[in-house]
Amino acid sequence: MARLTENAKGVYVIAVTPFSDEGALDFASIDSMVDFYESVGVTGLTVLGQLGEAPKLTAEESRAVVERVLQRLDGRLPVVVGVSAPGLAPMQELAEAVMDQGAAGVMVAPPWTIRTDDQAFAFYQSVGEALGDTPFVLQDYPLTTNVTIAPKVIERIIKEVPNCVMLKHEDWPGLSKITALRASGDKGETRRISILCGNGGLFLPEEMGRGADGAMTGFCYPEMMVGVVRAYTTGNVDRAHDIFDAYLPLARYEQQQGIGLAARKYVLAKRGVIKSAALRKPGAKLSPLDVKDVERLLARQALRLQEIGA
């Protein structure tokens, strides 16, 4: 399988992990989910992320999920695997395993204990060394990790850690961060790495405007990210915003922590992408009032999409 490079573009969708109502892995739904993501035009898949419920899987299950996804894709799309772990050794262990299986690269978030610029740099330097020639994605997600990485620290990582090929940009607010990183790349001060944006796509049109290469995030309608990125890339900014605006009310609802993932799985199940909407325990569950909210948003969204002809 081709490895992830600095030139990655488009939409890497954060895949959910399908479970049965009882909490067992649902491999048939992995297949249908992979088919669905492919059919709507994503560029790649990211598995074992936070919103893939990765911490709830055993080591064995983690590998089984990756294997099934890779099998189903059969090399048609690249797969990035989240390998964040409390220490370097287990991270390295998982990374080696999934790269052997055929992953294109791995993704690593910083541990919450990091407090200074040098600590953040040192962490990613040791990650780079531990991973050898495996390309990796720096996951910059302060809202969950509680670690803020300044643009100049990311630039230093880009300079000194050659296998860091992508930033999963999820700082918040973060538009100026993209601008700063692109400025230093444009001046030739640093390698130009790929920047794919997260946060459920909630700032995607503006992020594209700042020089992002696409999205790496999840949403029950990945059509939104695909549509926005395509429209933006072909210079149709207003169309990108039209598509974005149509999906925004639901995307916003899905960005609620905890309940958001339950909403995503609810819609994916309703759309027939996966069989059960269940999260593995411990996990949130939609209340009847939540379901009513989601249904109203879906109905309004359908109307709006019709209006804009999307």
Added chain:
Amino acid sequence: MARLTENAKGVYVIAVTPFSDEGALDFASIDSMVDFYESVGVTGLTVLGQLGEAPKLTAEESRAVVERVLQRLDGRLPVVVGVSAPGLAPMQELAEAVMDQGAAGVMVAPPWTIRTDDQAFAFYQSVGEALGDTPFVLQDYPLTTNVTIAPKVIERIIKEVPNCVMLKHEDWPGLSKITALRASGDKGETRRISILCGNGGLFLPEEMGRGADGAMTGFCYPEMMVGVVRAYTTGNVDRAHDIFDAYLPLARYEQQQGIGLAARKYVLAKRGVIKSAALRKPGAKLSPLDVKDVERLLARQALRLQEIGA
């Protein structure tokens, strides 16, 4: 002036604090801002909040701002004043001063050192005692304070701290919290206090659906909150969503921490509500790219509002 009670409803807008470009208080803009808020139909004003740049004011300036707002309103609308402080004594000192000036009530956020349910309760119990008969708003804002207050702790505060008359609901996600609090109120287990919602109104229609009484938040178009609350209150749920959706892209942009307040002031200045968009130092400033983003959102919003006839 009438005091704040459990029956408060509608929109209490979080007022910005207008400064000159040099950082001095701009009292003329306080007047025009108060007039503007009144003209768009808000129910009350909240001053000296976080987004009112309260921590940047001296004690003397804080009182001057409150005085000017009260003077201009001349009793036509109630004013709530943020009095959060590192200790009870300075909080009490400010609360007494502003209540003497004619405020309707005060608002208190928890200190970030709180870690357990009992600590949260004990804090608000001591606040209640320190404030005597001054009614106060419990500001529940985990994203900024880092303190999560469980619904049952809020219920305990409602039961045992009689001068807690309102919840500024800003937990995130928080829809189920409103549902839980309303359930216990409906069963008669606790007083029914007022719940006004924050977070820039980003979940306002759904919050109204759960039993909120309105909004206490800021946005450069308070017409959004006023419109949504009115439509919802009169049973016109779809209209509420139409209005909300039209403003959502900009409201979302304004919710970015730091830069969001700069965007809010930029638009308020552009609308002639305040003279200068400047934040007092240290404060964010919009870059030319940020301005371009905001202008595009304003243009699209104007079109959309026209389409829905608002």
Added chain:
Amino acid sequence: MARLTENAKGVYVIAVTPFSDEGALDFASIDSMVDFYESVGVTGLTVLGQLGEAPKLTAEESRAVVERVLQRLDGRLPVVVGVSAPGLAPMQELAEAVMDQGAAGVMVAPPWTIRTDDQAFAFYQSVGEALGDTPFVLQDYPLTTNVTIAPKVIERIIKEVPNCVMLKHEDWPGLSKITALRASGDKGETRRISILCGNGGLFLPEEMGRGADGAMTGFCYPEMMVGVVRAYTTGNVDRAHDIFDAYLPLARYEQQQGIGLAARKYVLAKRGVIKSAALRKPGAKLSPLDVKDVERLLARQALRLQEIGA
């Protein structure tokens, strides 16, 4: 092997994990270390704790360490294994494996995301369920986990989670916590579980005075914990303090985060307990000035022990 129960008493030493200078597991040193701990009179061993560098081990290595320790002990002393993990499934996976190998019980710290009383309780309830009939130790270590668990939450866990048999008491300050828990146990309101104290033994005599059953912590002279607990248990309070005071200057030095573990391993290597003082990367290393500090403290400690005839 006998399982851990509420009646556990004495000193469960937190074992270090010996590595070669190059960072490989040093199994010969595991043997000599186990022999050493046994020779100085500890009651049990705790392995794969934070200060056993557990997060730096792969899953395979973790099991190899546990196996070697159990082999060497051959059932003479009970072994508790740290199994904290980002999710329930990997925790359960490791717990099953080590219990099958012959461990006496496991230890679980709370994830740092916990914020309210109910979240803390719910976490340990789900841990209890996931572990089935495996007895576990609740590790209450706010300084590292950032989670504060109020005494009444621990009481609720004791009441409703029957396989919670021990508290590793490491709150700070925490003397009143022991007093509170013992009071409710003495009144028969809750099971009386075992309380072993951590924090490097820095408050051990006072903790014994409040009703603790001993220590579960590490120090390069476990003779200190053994001596204090024995003296206290036999009613010789002043002797307990004499022993404690003699070791306190070094124990205090070893309590420094990061560098403390390097100091512990330095002394253990100097004493011939393990071959290399190296921490696995990333890990602190003593500077020449640190070594000078430790050597002075060792020399002074030797004199003081002589003076008190210990």
Added chain:
Amino acid sequence: MARLTENAKGVYVIAVTPFSDEGALDFASIDSMVDFYESVGVTGLTVLGQLGEAPKLTAEESRAVVERVLQRLDGRLPVVVGVSAPGLAPMQELAEAVMDQGAAGVMVAPPWTIRTDDQAFAFYQSVGEALGDTPFVLQDYPLTTNVTIAPKVIERIIKEVPNCVMLKHEDWPGLSKITALRASGDKGETRRISILCGNGGLFLPEEMGRGADGAMTGFCYPEMMVGVVRAYTTGNVDRAHDIFDAYLPLARYEQQQGIGLAARKYVLAKRGVIKSAALRKPGAKLSPLDVKDVERLLARQALRLQEIGA
């Protein structure tokens, strides 16, 4: 009054704030406390620190405390005043007031929202500007502020913020930080500023060995800090350790958060330094078991001091 400079040395004791049992300021006890501190040989006083219960005072009370302390000292010893505040304007307001009253300098801790090196630097740069020519102490206290400031950031502050004349060193662990700062000062890369150490003096002999100029901290026996600093400064390292070791068991006990200050005030009241041991609400209170602990430590300490002839 002479202003604080980079040459400050010795012991600046963190003064407690004496209250009556009812919580009123006890000015007579301020006088006796000031006399006591002077009599035991401290070099200066620091008032309105965290452990001076500063956040519990109104603005008016804060100034009254400073005024009384300055009056009683009548210029014989320099006074540093804690002026940390949520914003620059109120900090500046208090700083100006106390410098006019005759303080020698002020002390500023970072707000807990700081996350990156540049944010920390920018904060202290704006503090330096806001304070004009008032010399200030950088309070580096991660355990309470949750902000870690790397040595190189402190060096940058030293270089670019000329009125930063002292570091209150309270990082933990922090010995290598002193070493790093002294190394850059010795090479002439940065100004050599004064470093006074905190943390209740728990690492004072080692800190002196790394190049600290003394202590700025509190303890119910300031004789410890005075004795250790004097002995160390006159080259009598072993004597410094003897004195330190004699006081260490009590100093350790007093370092417990919350209850520690109650213990300090209990002993100061017992010694006749202040009239009441009460903390202003909300504040911890010693239980009978705590008192028993402290009394035992006091009795043992008296014996030990006799043995070493101190």
